[in-house]
Amino acid sequence: MKTNAVNLTETEYVLPGNRLCPGCSVSLAYRHILKALEGQVIVTVPASCLTVLHGMYPVTSVTVPCVNTPFASTGASATGLIAGLKALGRTDLTVLAIAGDGGTYDIGIQALSGAAERQDDFIYICYDNEGYMNTGNQRSGSTPLGAISGTTPILGKQQNQKDMTAIMEAHGLPYVATANASYPLDLYDKVRKARAIEGTRFIHVFTPCPPGWRFPFSDTIRIGDLAIQTGWDILYEVENGAFRLTSASASVARKGNLRPVREFLVEQGRFKNLTEEQINQLQDRVNARWQRCLDRATDLS
Ligand SMILES: Cc1ncc(C[n+]2csc(CCOP(=O)(O)OP(=O)(O)O)c2C)c(N)n1
Numbered sequence: 001m002k003t004n005a006v007n008l009t010e011t012e013y014v015l016p017g018n019r020l021c022p023g024c025s026v027s028l029a030y031r032h033i034l035k036a037l038e039g040q041v042i043v044t045v046p047a048s049c050l051t052v053l054h055g056m057y058p059v060t061s062v063t064v065p066c067v068n069t070p071f072a073s074t075g076a077s078a079t080g081l082i083a084g085l086k087a088l089g090r091t092d093l094t095v096l097a098i099a100g101d102g103g104t105y106d107i108g109i110q111a112l113s114g115a116a117e118r119q120d121d122f123i124y125i126c127y128d129n130e131g132y133m134n135t136g137n138q139r140s141g142s143t144p145l146g147a148i149s150g151t152t153p154i155l156g157k158q159q160n161q162k163d164m165t166a167i168m169e170a171h172g173l174p175y176v177a178t179a180n181a182s183y184p185l186d187l188y189d190k191v192r193k194a195r196a197i198e199g200t201r202f203i204h205v206f207t208p209c210p211p212g213w214r215f216p217f218s219d220t221i222r223i224g225d226l227a228i229q230t231g232w233d234i235l236y237e238v239e240n241g242a243f244r245l246t247s248a249s250a251s252v253a254r255k256g257n258l259r260p261v262r263e264f265l266v267e268q269g270r271f272k273n274l275t276e277e278q279i280n281q282l283q284d285r286v287n288a289r290w291q292r293c294l295d296r297a298t299d300l301s
């Protein structure tokens with residue numbers, strides 16, 4: 001059964017009050033991730049906005065144990081935690097490694113790839129705010145073409161994003177999925193599903209960042225949804241090789257009403273210097289990726 005607002009567990013593992021920005025979608029996503037794991041988890045996190053959410057000792061805003069790991073080591077840290085739990089005979093806890101796009105696409109990719117190649121038994125979640133936001137928005141491997149960032153200040157980034165979810169799928173994982181903070185129940189159901197599977201499971205979560213993307217704090221959910229409606233972000237899962245569009249992306253596909261990507265771009269100050277040529281390039285890229293997903297989707301129910 002799909003989770004809805006009525007049957008979602010009321011237990012909270014992210015407590016009220018943390019130090020993330022107002023309107024930050026990372027809080028919302030993390031809240032649902034921990035609910036799905038019912039507190040039966042050890043988390044490992046590299047430096048990021050999420051470490052700010054966790055807080056500085058002796059105060060914390062979460063009720064689960066967390067290792068703060070060096071930036072490049074999240075996958076290796078997960079491997080160590082798995083070995084430790086095995087030595088203790090503990091089968092009740094899930095190891096969750098969770099990092100931003102900087103910590104995943106760039107700095108942590110080798111440790112993650114090694115752990116995934118070994119099929120180590122953990123869930124890896126990349127929350128993607130398309131930049132190194134904790135240190136003031138430097139460009140990452142996930143920053144889009146043309147986006148202004150601290151290190152691409154005027155013309156914007158001159159390269160396209162890499163497709164990290166496709167890279168992880170190429171490792172032959174039993175479960176790979178995408179999610180979006182504006183659709184937290186879809187995220188919740190995917191984490192529940194991943195929890196029950198053995199091996200390395202990878203989930204990419206699209207997390208809009210108001211100060212980094214330069215949109216009002218009150219618009220986070222709408223911006224995340226616009227990403228789905230325009231195909232900028234696509235909700236899907238791949239379970240043992242079987243591809244399925246989910247939630248709002250499945251309904252966009254059923255209705256055949258993908259909106260122009262321009263509608264997503266014009267809402268954000270980071271794209272204010274985009275040229276018409278770049279907008280067309282971004283639209284072509286979105287169209288091609290959307291078509292690849294439609295071609296793979298056998299069931300749109
Ligand atoms: C080896 C190393 N280099 C740089 C830093 C500084 N640093 C801390 S957080 C951060 C940004 C992390 O970006 P990302 O992984 O995308 O997560 P976000 O901040 O967006 O949540 C950086 C560069 C560090 N802690 N360690």
Ligand code: SF4
Binds near residue numbers: 026049134208
């Ligand atoms: S910088 Fe962005 S991702 Fe980081 S806490 Fe603020 S809104 Fe969230």
